[in-house]
Amino acid sequence: MKKELVELKINGRAHELAIEPSALLLDVLRQELGLTGSKRGCDESSCGACTVLVDGVAMMSCTLLAASCQEQEITTIEGVSEHGSLAAIQKAYGDWGGAQCGFCTPGFVMTVKSLMAENPDPSEAELRTALSSNLCRCTGYSQMYEAIKSAIAAERVGMAAK
């Protein structure tokens, strides 16, 4: 397939790339741009490890055409850290055992970010529903709830999570 020139805006930076129209966003991120934080756990939107934000909406990049994301703001896990230090949710995932092997963690962090933007004070049931788009095989999810609650509390007081 013949390559075409596209411009993608990722984590606030514009990238001009020649890609096949069939190229998936995840492949472009990982292989063309070396942004390997987004993971491939399946190829079929099952596991959520590849979740990124497209104009603030959590999307699974393994089934998203890269060319369709032009003129949209793409945020990957590499764009989550704030001013060179961990965002509250990242710190909290580390402190509360929300990440074990860490392979699903970037996807979860992106999902949680989009949830927190939409619903800054989710109930436990809302949290569970929101997280159900992502799979984890290590944690049984329990420690993630603690992490998210602590991150929300930390954001509220405007400090890094304890």
Next chain:
Amino acid sequence: MSDFSIIGKPTAMIDAAEKTTGGGKYTDDLSAPGMLIGKILHSPYPHARIKGIDTRRAEGLDGVVAVVVGKDAPNPYGILPVGHDEHALALDKVRYVGDNVACVVAVSEAIAEKAMELIDVEYDVLPAYFDPEESMKAESDLIHDNKPGNLEKDYHHAFGDPDKGFAGADHILEARFIANEVTHAAMEPHSTLASFELDSHTGHLGRLTVWSSTQVPYYLQHKLSLVLEMPMSQIRVIKPLVGGGFGGKSEVIPLEIIAAVAARKAQAPVKITYTREEVFWAHRGRPRTIIDLKTGIKNDGRITSVKARVVQDGGAYCSYGVVTILYSGALLGALYDIPNIQYDGYRVLTNKPACGAMRGHGTVNVRFAFESQLDELATKIGMDSAEIRQRNLLKPPCVTVNGLRVQSYGLPECIEKTVERSGWKERKGKLPKGRGLGIACSHYVSGAANSIIRSDMPHSTVNIKIDRDGGVVVYTGASEIGQGSDTMTAQVAAEVLGCSLARVRVIAADTDLTPIDIGSYSSRVTFMAGNATLRAAEDVKKRIAAAAAKKMNCSAEELTFREDLVFKKGSAPPVLKKDQAEEEMTQAGASVSGRVEGQILRGSLQQKRKEEGPKEWMTFEEAVVAAIDFHGALTGTGSYAPPPEARGGKHKGGGVGPSPAYSYSAQVAEVSVDEDTGEVTVHKVWASHDCGRALNPVAVEGQIIGSVWMGMGQALTEEMVWKDGMLMNGGMLEYRSPSSVESPEVEAIIVESIDPEGPFGAKECSEGSLAATIPAISNAIYDAVGVRLHESPFTPERVLAALRAKRKDKGLNLTEGVDPTAPARFREHGGALCFKGKGPERHALDPARREAPASAGGAD
């Protein structure tokens, strides 16, 4: 002041930020200059002879660099010395749908995929075996020619006098249980990058470096050396971050060998990463297990005898099979006091992907059967199910009838705490209909006392180097796979050396840099690598203490290392009030150099203090500098081998099951059952776990919760569904890995029994809890709706069938074949749910072509 300054405190993983920022590199995140992509062609047939492979058309495709086939690396390998039955790629036969036939190496994945379609393979299809009990009857077309009756291995053990035990029993129950096949499905698909260096003299391919998602880098190095016929010293295996293992990466997986062979043939770095479906084919999970179990008890609840016949559907290769079937028998012991045990285990080959080690290796399915039957016996004699377990406790220290040495034993406390926290006594049997409580116990080894390749070599060795500024580098072969191995290592080193965690850097699992450690499996890392770290740290500490003692005019024994300070025991350390020390330092530093922070301060302070006379206390750096001045390089080493008395009995197969220590778990599950839909919901699990000592409570709780959760998956939803040897549900959603909405709250309760031989008393915490969850749920289902389920997972179909049978008052055991009351479309051979679908072309004599057994179907 508590006894410890580092361990016992909730500690974030030392690699947490790498994981939460996406900065950490897993194998598939790596690339090398000139790297090519490998894709593996898999067999479409469950059992076939390969008559010929023609790769010419594929090789002719633009962008294809090489096509690798079996004869490129014909040496056999396998994880067990007795099971060298695998080849990098099939030589003459394929043995399961998904077996490895050829590998294309190309400049891109798309070209490799296209080229795979151009490989012409001519097969001669053979009859295939899918059910272990059928497979055992085979006389021709054996899966491996040297395994008559397709029997990989059988063991027959009798300890005590089982028949006499049954004769003396007041109540005996006998039943068949089936646990269907499950797999690890770690989030990270396996990946390997292999790259050869050029020999600097000849320009030929020289040393090999392999980056791989593995739990066992040293075994991988060993198997690569066998297959590639290279010395181990010419092979470097590096384990980057690993995205979960659960046993699925605890042996050499085909792609790891194939990538190296492909890199050799293509003369370029090659990376192969499995797709999710290939991960399911690589498998090595928990085999479908048929357990015929008989238990006898006295009226007072004491167990008199246990007899188990276990048949495991092992798949097409040996893998860890011989060990799995031995664990299934051996771990009948060491949980309760059972005076007489008879065990007959059969590991059978079938034409499906090989089963191997999975979290709770070998014990989980038998534990499900045993704990269910014990519950039934308790009901029979009208005894509380928690109490019958308390009646059968061991009295350690002791050696069980099958030769397992038990020392620390936290099971009584586990049962007590679980019963108390769950409100068992007040609530059991009093919940509304459809809701119930169930209890079960389990245990697991803290590392196998005997390594896979028998030798007297230590199981773990750790080196420590300390730099002049007090930086501690720990070199360990232990493999971090998400369980917190690196963090545990750092904590143990920091605790012994009395320095802060931030000083410690862990270099792990790189065969060129780190001393040998046999890997992350059988829950051995904390116990064995932990002990080795402890000894290495003590070794280096001795040197520091000798030098420091000299400076402080005292003996080395009088010194205490704590909080980055070295001081005389008992002397009120000025500095445990740290602020005061900082202040002192700041003033001193400022007066010497005018700088008030960082190394310069400390350096100049050191210089100043050095010129002073003997001291009451020293900083860690000062002590280190003194030691380096005194000894030269400051290094230490430590290793661990299990003591001979923990290595088990002398009987055949007695090497599997013994461990220096066992972890214990007791769980209560609260479930509700919808009698209209058959759906089971787990509301909460109270899980207490005796981990000896919790070195890092947040990690211990994470492991307990994760184990319980994975057990719940096996209990309720997870199952590999086969149709004519084809996997029908090779995807994360189809396999039904539970999501957050299906996952219960788990209350993890840590019990500390302080093992006499564990590092600071610690034992394992990552596997032992899994096995109790399945029977706890099945016992809770009985409490809720009065049906005993003998086959896992407890899907709505199985629950409904049991409820129907109960209503019609038919004694129905689903495991004995086809449920006559089930809807026709459901079950075929052996109990696995099957979808109707067109399978691959079948040989005329194939047993699977016969009509489905009995007539599935009937009134619904």
